[in-house]
Structure formats: structure tokens, C-alpha cells
Amino acid sequence: xxxxxxxxxxxxxxxxxxxxxxxxxxxxxxxxxxxxxxxxxxxxxxxxxxxxxxxxxxxxxxxxxxxxxxxxxxxxxxxxxxxxxxxxxxxxxxxxxxxxxxxxxxxxxxxxxxxxxxxxxxxxxxxxxxxxxxxxxxxxxxxxxxxxxxxxxxxxxxxxxxxxxxxxxxxxxxxxxxxxxxxxxxxxxxxxxxxxxxxxxxxxxxxxxxxxxxxxxxxxxxxxxxxxxxxxxxxxxxxxxxxxxxxxxxxxxxxxxxxxxxxxxxxxxxxxxxxxxxxxxxxxxxxxxxxxxxxxxxxxxxxxxxxxxxxxxxxxxxxxxxxxxxxxxxxxxxxxxxxxxxxxxxxxxxxxxxxxxxxxxxxxxxxxxxxxxxxxxxxxxxxxxxxxxxxxxxxxxxxxxxxxxxxxxxxxxxxxxxxxxxxxx
Amino acid sequence: xxxxxxxxxxxxxxxxxxxxxxxxxxxxxxxxxxxxxxxxxxxxxxxxxxxxxxxxxxxxxxxxxxxxxxxxxxxxxxxxxxxxxxxxxxxxxxxxxxxxxxxxxxxxxxxxxxxxxxxxxxxxxxxxxxxxxxxxxxxxxxxxxxxxxxxxxxxxxxxxxxxxxxxxxxxxxxxxxxxxxxxxxxxxxxxxxxxxxxxxxxxxxxxxxxxxxxxxxxxxxxxxxxxxxxxxxxxxxxxxxxxxxxxxxxxxx
Numbered sequence: 001x002x003x004x005x006x007x008x009x010x011x012x013x014x015x016x017x018x019x020x021x022x023x024x025x026x027x028x029x030x031x032x033x034x035x036x037x038x039x040x041x042x043x044x045x046x047x048x049x050x051x052x053x054x055x056x057x058x059x060x061x062x063x064x065x066x067x068x069x070x071x072x073x074x075x076x077x078x079x080x081x082x083x084x085x086x087x088x089x090x091x092x093x094x095x096x097x098x099x100x101x102x103x104x105x106x107x108x109x110x111x112x113x114x115x116x117x118x119x120x121x122x123x124x125x126x127x128x129x130x131x132x133x134x135x136x137x138x139x140x141x142x143x144x145x146x147x148x149x150x151x152x153x154x155x156x157x158x159x160x161x162x163x164x165x166x167x168x169x170x171x172x173x174x175x176x177x178x179x180x181x182x183x184x185x186x187x188x189x190x191x192x193x194x195x196x197x198x199x200x201x202x203x204x205x206x207x208x209x210x211x212x213x214x215x216x217x218x219x220x221x222x223x224x225x226x227x228x229x230x231x232x233x234x235x236x237x238x239x240x241x242x243x244x245x246x247x248x249x250x251x252x253x254x255x256x257x258x259x260x261x262x263x264x265x266x267x268x269x270x271x272x273x274x275x276x277x278x279x280x281x282x283x284x285x286x287x288x289x290x291x292x293x294x295x296x297x298x299x300x301x302x303x304x305x306x307x308x309x310x311x312x313x314x315x316x317x318x319x320x321x322x323x324x325x326x327x328x329x330x331x332x333x334x335x336x337x338x339x340x341x342x343x344x345x346x347x348x349x350x351x352x353x354x355x356x357x358x359x360x361x362x363x364x365x366x367x368x369x370x371x372x373x374x375x376x377x378x379x380x381x382x383x384x385x386x387x388x389x390x391x392x393x394x395x396x397x398x399x400x401x402x403x404x405x406x407x408x409x410x411x412x413x414x415x416x417x418x419x420x421x422x423x424x425x
Numbered sequence: 426x427x428x429x430x431x432x433x434x435x436x437x438x439x440x441x442x443x444x445x446x447x448x449x450x451x452x453x454x455x456x457x458x459x460x461x462x463x464x465x466x467x468x469x470x471x472x473x474x475x476x477x478x479x480x481x482x483x484x485x486x487x488x489x490x491x492x493x494x495x496x497x498x499x500x501x502x503x504x505x506x507x508x509x510x511x512x513x514x515x516x517x518x519x520x521x522x523x524x525x526x527x528x529x530x531x532x533x534x535x536x537x538x539x540x541x542x543x544x545x546x547x548x549x550x551x552x553x554x555x556x557x558x559x560x561x562x563x564x565x566x567x568x569x570x571x572x573x574x575x576x577x578x579x580x581x582x583x584x585x586x587x588x589x590x591x592x593x594x595x596x597x598x599x600x601x602x603x604x605x606x607x608x609x610x611x612x613x614x615x616x617x618x619x620x621x622x623x624x625x626x627x628x629x630x631x632x633x634x635x636x637x638x639x640x641x642x643x644x645x646x647x648x649x650x651x652x653x654x655x656x657x658x659x660x661x662x663x664x665x666x667x668x669x670x671x672x673x674x675x676x677x678x
């Protein structure tokens with residue numbers, strides 16, 4: 001009997017670090033285990049006793065990559081708890097903040113983390129030597145996404161302007177016009193990105209896991225909607241009835257399952273559940289790229305991100321064209337004992353914030369569920385299904401194959417998956 | 426031309442925002458990679474077969490587990506200039522507020538863990554290793570990160586800004602938030618951030634740490650005079666940089 005164990009050391013970034021271990025005996029995959037090993041920071045505990053409006057600024061610090069997501073999710077959950085009705089302009093600015101983050105995050109992931117895998121290049125800097133225009137364009141798109149966040153949120157990371165009941169500071173109409181003009185100017189780059197990611201040789205893999213995302217009829221999802229799975233939809237407030245969290249002693253990431261089984265969140269599930277709401281061109285390009293025939297192949301999450309990138313351009317251009325910014329005071333708030341939850345779609349999937357407040361507007365309990373926690377179990381299952389295809393191959397090909405699969409989910413841990421150490425092969 | 430400096434942009438427990446803010450210098454990011462050899466950076470570089478000796482390391486994050494400490498020491502041993510990048514590395518940031526948090530607030534979240542990831546008291550990196558320079562801020566000012574890299578490359582020291590946030594804030598023509606009863610910490614906090622939070626409408630929370638000559642007693646009295654409770658003021662002052670204010674170490678909340 002030959003047992004091979006393999007450790008993907010220092011994987012992660014669920015905003016942190018993770019390790020993947022595999023055990024293979026006589027050519028059979030016995031065990032796949034993904035460990036989140038980030039030190040515990042206890043944000044949910046540190047939010048207790050804080051005022052209702054402090055949660056967005058503090059919880060943004062959970063993740064530098066999805067800080068807008070945490071900001072908006074915290075605010076929306078608080079407003080749901082307190083019964084605050086925000087204005088249309090407030091909602092629009094939150095959507096734009098979310099789209100700006102989607103644009104920069106997808107561009108960064110696609111070109112800097114995913115593309116080197118498919119082109120056989122060590123990294124994006126090496127690709128830049130060969131294809132300087134493509135990488136410069138990717139950086140320009142990232143900068144545009146960053147500038148959307150800077151202009152609308154006040155800063156490129158941990159944005160300060162958004163708060164419960166409205167905005168502390170408004171972007172100028174000139175900034176809105178300039179962002180729109182730059183989106184139109186760079187839109188061909190988004191189209192080229194979908195073309196590029198439609199042409200890549202994605203490995204074949206069938207992983208029929210449940211696609212989970214927000215869904216609403218009127219727009220491609222950001223902040224609003226019910227939760228849609230394979231066979232039914234439920235309201236955001238019923239999250240706890242359908243989904244369980246649990247821990248394992250050797251890791252600090254929590255796992256999330258629905259009725260005991262894994263599910264997937266992210267770009268691919270969003271497209272699967274919201275294809276009809278995509279912009280006309282992104283819909284056309286998704287079809288041309290065979291995306292809808294490959295919804296059960298996690299590698300196609302990369303193509304789904306490219307399609308979402310184009311859709312985010314189109315959605316933002318339309319929204320910025322309509323927006324006439326006016327100064328609005330914050331909505332008045334009446335405190336009461338209350339509970340609220342909100343889910344929003346951040347680059348890596350559905351992010352949940354849930355709060356209980358006391359009668360003075362201070363937090364009694366906070367609960368935050370991140371997309372990568374929801375995808376951990378699905379990733380383990382996908383690795384198990386993909387491994388047989390890799391077992392006969394060289395050590396290098398096996399390592400590359402696993403890294404490519406892990407990265408296709410765009411966990412924050414994808415980047416660290418470079419640190420793969422193989423024992424016994 | 427002499428050999429390029431070998432650089433690592435590394436992190437322990439944190440949000441990855443600081444290491445990302447290096448790349449948020451979009452117009453210069455590719456130039457940085459030409460100017461220095463970035464040998465370790467989780468968003469770009471493959472790991473070397475053997476851990477390289479490094480001239481400069483920008484280190485994000487706090488020590489929150491035995492694993493963090495082990496990695497930090499290992500990196501220190503092969504690094505000439507270790508730079509603490511951002512508030513987590515500088516002060517332990519928000520998670521270090523655990524020190525003043527009632528245990529029952531955390532109990533629900535705690536569970537049994539293996540040794541390598543067990544909880545340890547959250548500390549900044551200078552509690553464990555020698556730190557040669559600090560770029561404060563949550564997140565750090567990305568332009569300042571760029572300046573530090575450029576200055577290290579030409580062998581020149583970089584002098585951090587030492588004036589309070591108010592100096593830049595006034596230059597920006599912001600309305601003083603203390604005047605409208607917001608608990609702004611700008612007057613006791615080191616600037617260099619261009620008062621970015623106040624520009625965006627939010628009072629300063631003090632993430633860059635206190636100025637050398639901050640008069641805490643007078644400041645607290647002033648906020649108490651505006652109706653803020655002492656325990657709230659202490660909480661605010663400790664949120665980002667509590668471990669770096671020895672005067673408040675034992676102050677009654």
C-alpha cells in the first residue's frame with residue numbers, strides 16, 4: 001500500500017492563510033482537507049456594545065479586498081433592523097460602490113491571479129513582458145474601479161462616506177461625469193477580457209453543486225433580492241433556517257453548509273441565477289463563450305467573472321448617466337430593540353451581516369458570514385472530483401492543476417496557493 | 426548599475442489591505458517591479474525554492490497566533506530592514522482591543538483549536554522583533570508606501586510626517602468636526618493621511634497613532650465638556666492604537 005500525502009502550505013487568504021492537505025492511497029483519494037489558519041480576530045465579539053453606526057467602519061477592516069462589501073452589508077443590515085428607509089440616491093451610490101469593487105476585484109483576479117495559470121506564465125509581470133498592452137489595460141481597469149470607490153466612498157479602502165441612513169459626503173457631479181466617460185473609454189477592454197477568457201482551455205470537470213446567490217427580476221444582483229438555490233427561493237431574513245455554520249478544531253475559518261451539503265457562491269452562481277438580468281452584450285458574450293453549458297464546472301467561474309466585469313461596466317455607465325447628485329441629510333433614526341440581517345453580492349459571493357440592537361442603538365450581537373467560508377466545503381468536493389484526472393501526471397502538473405482549480409473560485413486564498421509543497425511524490 | 430534590492434511584501438494575520446495598497450499605486454506598480462526584485466508577494470510572486478535573504482520587508486499584520494510569531498521571527502532573521510506596514514503591524518489594530526473587551530462578548534465565538542492557531546494575546550510586531558521603520562495607518566497612505574520604497578532604494582532615510590491631522594485638515598478647508606460635536610481625534614493624532622477621513626465626512630479615529638506631544642488630559646476634558654462620556658472617549662482612543670498609549674494602559678473606563 002502506498003500512501004501519499006500532499007500539503008498545500010500557506011494557502012489562503014480568506015483575507016488570510018490556509019493549508020490544503022490531501023491523502024492518496026493506492027491511487028485513491030482518501031482525504032481532502034482545507035484548513036483556514038489565520039489568527040482569530042474576533043470582530044463579531046469586538047462589535048458588541050458599539051453604536052449601530054460604528055459597525056460599518058469597524059467591520060470594513062475584516063477584509064482589504066472586500067472592504068466596500070462589509071461596509072455596505074453592515075449598513076443594510078442595520079437599516080433592516082432599525083426600519084430605516086434610505087433614499088433612491090443612497091441606494092444608487094451603494095450599488096456604485098459595490099460595482100466599483102466588483103470591477104477592480106475581478107480585473108485583479110482575472111489578470112494577476114488566474115491568467116498566469118492558463119498561459120503557463122509564472123506571474124502577471126512575466127505576461128507584461130510579452131503582452132504589455134493587455135496587462136496595462138488590466139491595471140487601467142483596476143485603477144478605474146479604485147477611482148469609483150475613491151470618488152464615491154471617500155477612500156480606496158475601508159470607505160468612510162457611506163453610513164446608516166445616507167452619506168456623509170457626496171461625490172461631485174463632475175466626478176460622476178468623469179467616471180462615466182472613463183468607463184466608456186475602457187469598455188473595449190472589458191469586452192476584450194470576455195473574449196480572452198472565452199478562449200482559454202478550461203479543464204473538464206463536472207461538480208454539480210448548488211448555485212446560491214441573490215436574485216431579483218429588475219437588475220443584475222448587487223444588494224437586493226431573495227436567495228435563490230437549485231430548487232427554491234427564500235427571503236434574506238430566513239437565512240438561519242436554511243444554512244448552518246460549524247467549526248473544526250484545526251482551523252479558524254468556519255464552514256457553512258445548507259441542510260448538510262455544500263453549495264457554491266460567487267460569479268458563476270450569480271450568472272446561473274441571474275442570466276436574464278445581465279446587460280445585452282454581456283448576455284450575448286456569455287452565450288458565445290458557452291458559459292451556460294458549463295455552469296457545473298468551477299473553472300468557468302473565471303469566465304463568469306469576465307462576463308460580470310462587462311456587465312458591471314454597462315450597469316455603472318447607465319446608473320452614472322441617470323445620477324444627479326444632490327446633498328441629502330441623513331435619515332432620522334428611532335432606536336428600539338431590534339434584529340436585522342442583510343445579504344449583498346460581493347466579488348467572491350454572498351456576504352451576510354446580522355445584528356441585534358438594544359433600545360439605545362448599541363449592538364448586542366453581531367454575526368458575519370463571508371463568501372469564502374461558504375465555498376470551503378464546495379472547494380474540497382471539487383478537488384476530490386478533479387484529482388483522479390491529475391493522479392497519473394507529473395508532480396508539477398498535479399500541483400499546477402490543483403492551484404488552478406483553487407484559484408478559479410477566487411477565494412482570497414488563491415494567491416497563496418503558489419506555496420505548494422508536495423511530499424512523497 | 427548595482428544589483429537590485431531584494432524585497433518582500435509579506436503578511437501575518439490581517440486583512441491584506443496593506444499589501445494590496447502597495448499595488449493600488451496603479452501608475453507605478455509595474456515600475457516598482459522593475460526597480461526592485463520583489464521576491465515574495467502573495468499577489469504576484471512565486472515562492473523561491475529556498476527562502477531568500479531580503480534587503481527590505483514590508484510586513485502587514487499583527488501577531489495573533491503561534492504561527493504568526495514563528496513566521497515573523499523567521500522573516501526577521503533573513504531581512505536587513507523590516508518595515509511595519511499599517512496599523513495592525515504598528516499597534517495590533519482593532520483586534521488588540523480584545524484586551525479591554527468583556528470575556529463574555531467573545532465566548533460565543535471561541536472554540537477548541539490546534540496548537541499552531543491557538544489564540545495568543547494580540548500584539549504588534551515590535552513586541553517580538555526589532556522593527557526598523559513604521560508606516561502607520563489603516564490603511565496606510567499608498568503614496569507614503571511608494572515614497573518609503575523609493576527612499577530606501579536610493580539609500581535615503583524617510584522622515585514620516587509628525588504634525589497632527591488638523592494641519593492637513595485645515596489646509597483642505599474642512600469644517601472642524603469638533604465644532605459640530607463629533608468626537609474627532611485629529612488634534613492628538615499624527616497626520617500624513619491628508620485628513621482623508623475628515624475630507625470624506627468622518628471624524629478622525631486616530632489610526633496613525635498619537636503625536637509625541639498629545640495632551641491627553643486636556644483633550645479628554647475638552648470632549649467631556651462636549652458631553653461625551655469618559656468610557657466612550659477611552660474606547661475611541663483605544664480602538665486603533667490602544668496598546669501604544671501607555672498613559673491609558675490602566676485608565677479607568
